[in-house]
Amino acid sequence: MTSFFRVGLVAAIAAATGLGAVIAWPIGVLPPPLIELEGDVNRGAYLARASGCIACHSDFRSGGAPLAGGVQLETPFGAIYSPNLTTDSQEGIGDWDVQKFAVAVRQGISPDGSPYYPAFPYPFYMNFTDQEIVDLWAAFQTVPASDTPSREPELMFPFNQRWGMKLWRAAFLEPPHTDPVPGNDGIWNRGRELVEGAAHCAACHTGRNFAGARMSDTEHFQGNADLPGGDKSPAIDAETLRERGWTVESLAYGLRSGIMPDGDVFGGGMGEVVNYGTSFLTDADRTAIATYLMDVHEGG
Incomplete structure (x- = not known):
């Protein structure tokens, strides 16, 4: 057996072993028992x-x-x-x-x-x-x-x-940034909890890299021109929203009605988000979402 063949065989075995280890690699953590909690x-x-x-x-x-x-x-x-x-x-x-x-x-x-x-x-x-x-x-x-x-x-x-x-x-994999920010009011922090968590706005409104991962550090809420199905999403950072005529009041209303400040209506994926999601939320939660996205703080 030549030395070249031996090296190749060892490399192949190592690669196969490594692949097998990744496939067998267990992930996840079993949560503590939840059965004693009563769901609503x-x-x-x-x-x-x-x-x-x-x-x-x-x-x-x-x-x-x-x-x-x-x-x-x-x-x-x-x-x-x-x-x-x-x-x-x-x-x-x-x-x-x-x-x-x-x-x-x-x-x-x-x-x-x-x-x-x-x-x-x-x-x-x-x-x-x-x-x-x-x-x-x-x-x-x-x-x-x-x-x-x-x-x-x-x-x-x-x-x-x-x-x-x-x-x-x-x-x-990155964790959601939903924890309250000390010093910010309750409405803003409730909006943060919803926007960065359950409502997962960044899933569509943040650009992604070659592997489909969100580029949160550089493109958070900067929009995405390459959404699934050829769709695209606009930037929803506070500065851009203000430039496009949004206010907390009009954004909260848009999340309920689907109507934008210029009288047009949301279409595509955002239309479905409103129809099947945000239109069912309370006025308080829609206002919280708008407050967080517009980065408006109590008294200012």
Whole structure:
């Protein structure tokens, strides 16, 4: 056996061993028992609206059932389809328990231990409290079962290898910035909690790098010209919003009605966000979102 062949064999074995280690690498942390907490259906339904669950997991355009999945998200890496979240035990989440649900929502990990693609905005949900999780779970238990099959992603190689998401998570996963900022008033901080968390505004309004990760350090809320399906989103930083004629009042109204300051209406994805999400929020929460985005503080 030549030395060149030996080196090649050793390198191949090392590569295979490393690949096997990544595939077998366990991720996620089992949460403490949540079963003793009692969920509130109404609070959970409200949070589901705020989090965009209905818009992303309901293919109403094709006559699909609520939360039965099937909404296509066309990405630069291929197509992803939102899964069935109804109580069907075969196609939905009917055989899950609240612990599995908590790991999925906050950590982006399926019951079998495999990572979800970040088209599921779990990075924004990581700070959901135990109570919020059980509230959500209680609400999802009221969804009628649908046997609509969940479709597997249609991604190009190597993005169709889910184990690769373990490397993506190690390199790019960032926690949500929802903690209150000392010195800022309660309305602003409530807006921060919603915008940077449940409402996951940065998912669409922040540019992404070659790997599909948000460029939060340089392009936070600066818009995205390359959204799935060829759509694009405008910048929503405070300075840009002011330049385009928005105020706290008009933005809060827009989140309820879909009407912009110039009389036009939101279209595309933002129209669905309003129709199935923000229009159901309280006036106080819409005002909080607008206050945070416009960066308006109490008394100024």
